[in-house]
Amino acid sequence: EIVLTQSPGTLSLSPGERATLSCRASQSVSSSHLAWYQQKPGQAPRLLIYGASNRATGIPDRFSGSGSGPDFTLTISRLEPEDFAVYYCQQYGSSPRYTFGQGTKVEIK
Amino acid sequence: EVQLVESGGGLVQPGGSLRLSCAASGFTVSSNYMSWVRQAPGKGLEWVSIIYTGGATSYADSVKGRFTISRDNSKNMVYLQVNGLGAEDTAVYYCTRDNYYYYGIDVWGLGTTVTVSS
Numbered sequence: 001e002i003v004l005t006q007s008p009g010t011l012s013l014s015p016g017e018r019a020t021l022s023c024r025a026s027q028s029v030s031s032s033h034l035a036w037y038q039q040k041p042g043q044a045p046r047l048l049i050y051g052a053s054n055r056a057t058g059i060p061d062r063f064s065g066s067g068s069g070p071d072f073t074l075t076i077s078r079l080e081p082e083d084f085a086v087y088y089c090q091q092y093g094s095s096p097r098y099t100f101g102q103g104t105k106v107e108i109k
Numbered sequence: 110e111v112q113l114v115e116s117g118g119g120l121v122q123p124g125g126s127l128r129l130s131c132a133a134s135g136f137t138v139s140s141n142y143m144s145w146v147r148q149a150p151g152k153g154l155e156w157v158s159i160i161y162t163g164g165a166t167s168y169a170d171s172v173k174g175r176f177t178i179s180r181d182n183s184k185n186m187v188y189l190q191v192n193g194l195g196a197e198d199t200a201v202y203y204c205t206r207d208n209y210y211y212y213g214i215d216v217w218g219l220g221t222t223v224t225v226s227s
Contacts, residue, residue: 035213037154044203044217045154051211088154092212096169097144098156 002026004089004101012109019076021104023089028069033092036065036074039103040085048087049074076106084108111135111216113204118221125194129221131187131204136216139182142207144214145189147200157202158189171197194225 003026013019023034031052037045047056049065052072062077076083089101117129129145145157158168158178166178177190187204202223206216 033212037214044219045214046217047208047213047215050208050213054211056213056215090154090213095167096156097159097167098146098214100154100156102153 001096002029002091002093002099004091004099006087006089006101006104008104009102010105010107012107013079014109015079015081017079019074019079019083019106021074021076021087021106023067023072023074023101025070025072025091029072029091031068031072034065034067034072035090035092037088037090038083038085039088045088079106081108111206113206113216113218115202115204115218115221118202118223120224120226121194122227123195123225125225126190126192127194127223129189129191129202129204129223131189131218133185133187133204133206136206137182138180138185138187138206141209143178143180143187144205144207145178145187146203146205146214146217147198148203148220149197149200152200155200159207160187191223194223196225199223199225 007022034052036049039045053065064075086103086105112134114132144159160178175193180187201220203220204218205214208215
């Protein structure tokens with residue numbers, strides 16, 4: 001089973017700043033199998049990025065994904081107040097179908 | 110509008126059972142891969158089970174032999190029968206839909222909470 005490790009655990013930033021979140025897989029992962037989600041307190045997760053770099057429907061262009069092989073990055077170019085949340089990376093596998101990273105919390109500094 | 114609404118959660122004693130239900134609207138469950146994903150209090154996300162369009166199923170090792178996923182095409186519903194519950198199964202259970210064209214979950218329900226406690 002592939003393990004996803006996200007870093008940092010918590011990112012303290014101010015609105016307007018750039019956020020860079022990392023997701024590292026324990027073995028090589030196809031870019032097409034890597035997704036990112038945002039979760040706010042009390043809400044279900046929301047798909048942000050699929051295929052490592054493709055924004056899902058309705059996702060603002062300040063969100064971007066990149067990377068390949070074992071290392072992937074989610075970047076939020078300029079943080080808006082509504083972007084403070086927990087972010088999860090996810091990879092598709094055969095069994096289990098999906099594994100998730102442990103999450104990165106982006107909090108207001 | 111594409112929507113998933115879960116129900117059936119609650120407080121159950123260790124060793125007990127529940128049947129979680131997921132009502133879909135705006136799309137057909139039998140034409141999509143449908144999963145359950147759970148989240149323990151204050152923890153991350155864990156994929157639990159999937160039912161494929163052809164009816165095949167798959168489970169996380171942590172629930173294999175205890176949980177059963179199924180669907181009712183006539184009602185456009187997905188179910189998760191959860192048996193032999195332990196404290197480690199306490200979580201919010203989300204019903205989800207895989208996107209048809211890429212790997213990722215594009216629709217999530219609001220979740221139903223299962224609490225296992227004596």
